[in-house]
Amino acid sequence: xxDPDLTAALLKAAATHVxxxxxxxxxxxxxxxxxxxxxxxxxxxxxxxxxxxALAFHAAxxxxxxxxxxxxxxxxxxxxxxxxxxxxxxxxxxxxxxxVRRGMALFALPQHATDGARAIWQTCDHIWTAxxxxxxxxxxxxxxxxxxxxxxxxxxYWLGDDSEGHTATWEFLDRRIDxxxxxxxxxxxxxxxxxxxxxxxGPLDLISRIRxxxxxxxxxxxxxxxxxxxxxx
Numbered sequence: 001x002x003d004p005d006l007t008a009a010l011l012k013a014a015a016t017h018v019x020x021x022x023x024x025x026x027x028x029x030x031x032x033x034x035x036x037x038x039x040x041x042x043x044x045x046x047x048x049x050x051x052x053x054a055l056a057f058h059a060a061x062x063x064x065x066x067x068x069x070x071x072x073x074x075x076x077x078x079x080x081x082x083x084x085x086x087x088x089x090x091x092x093x094x095x096x097x098x099x100v101r102r103g104m105a106l107f108a109l110p111q112h113a114t115d116g117a118r119a120i121w122q123t124c125d126h127i128w129t130a131x132x133x134x135x136x137x138x139x140x141x142x143x144x145x146x147x148x149x150x151x152x153x154x155x156x157y158w159l160g161d162d163s164e165g166h167t168a169t170w171e172f173l174d175r176r177i178d179x180x181x182x183x184x185x186x187x188x189x190x191x192x193x194x195x196x197x198x199x200x201x202g203p204l205d206l207i208s209r210i211r212x213x214x215x216x217x218x219x220x221x222x223x224x225x226x227x228x229x230x231x232x233x
Contacts, residue, residue, distance in 0.1 A: 003045055007056050009035040010042065014053060019098035023054040023106045051112060054103050058119045062126050064093035069130045079131070080177050086127040087151055087173055091158055091166075101159050117148075124148045140212035150176045 013031035021027040028050040032042040046052035068089045074082045094100055107116025124147040133143060153176060158169040 006035075006037060006041070006045055007060075010037060010046075010053060011057055011060060014057070015096060015099065018102050019096060022102040023050040025049055028053055051106065051115065054106055055115060055119060057099060058103065058123070061090060061093045062123050065090040065123075066126055066130055068093070069127075074131075080181060082131055083127065083147065084170070084173055084177055086131065087154060088170060090123060090127075090151075091155070091169070097159060100155065104155070104159070120148050120152055124151055136212045146180050150180060 010031050013034040014027055016034065017027035017030045021030070028042070028046070029039070031053070032039055043049070046056070065086065069086055072085065072089070074085060077085065104116075106112055107119070121144060124144045127147060128143055133140075135143065150173070154169065154173045157172045158166060161169045161172075163169070
């Protein structure tokens with residue numbers, strides 16, 4: 001059994017237990033047993049047990065979203081609507097909201113908060129990349145950070161939404177994206193203002209040197225620095 005097959009088998013088995021026992025050692029052991037996977041093999045693929053399996057569940061949702069984005073015809077949509085569609089596709093990839101609710105509880109714990117934040121960031125990075133983002137400066141970070149806030153708040157709203165077809169959630173999502181667009185308009189005004197540009201010349205120069213992470217062996221690093229003229233002196 002390959003790693004992807006093993007992961008799929010464990011996630012399918014976990015769906016029976018996680019809604020009741022959460023992403024815990026109990027549910028991980030039960031899923032391992034139900035899937036007919038040797039405990040040692042399961043631990044080799046998921047060293048932290050339920051935590052790593054929960055992250056695999058999140059990654060599977062991302063993969064489903066990306067597959068749907070690849071098939072969707074978004075060409076006639078405004079860009080903000082493409083983002084909304086991507087977030088909606090991501091949430092609609094979830095078959096059992098209780099699995100997500102239990103995941104939120106797990107990643108709210110201090111020892112796993114970094115894993116949860118990284119998973120959300122990865123989802124938003126997938127969305128921007130799939131929609132053709134080519135930014136290589138500070139905008140690479142601000143786009144993903146802003147969408148992480150939108151995505152995270154929308155997930156929380158969605159978990160408590162009992163409206164038919166989750167229409168209340170999609171309306172909430174539209175409002176959050178509208179809020180972000182207002183921020184972008186404010187940023188544009190700053191860039192277009194000669195006075196503010198002069199006042200903020202120093203900070204803007206520093207910000208202009210920030211670059212997105214580079215692909216390759218160091219791709220897990222937060223970014224890289226683009227030297228300015230003064231740095232070569």
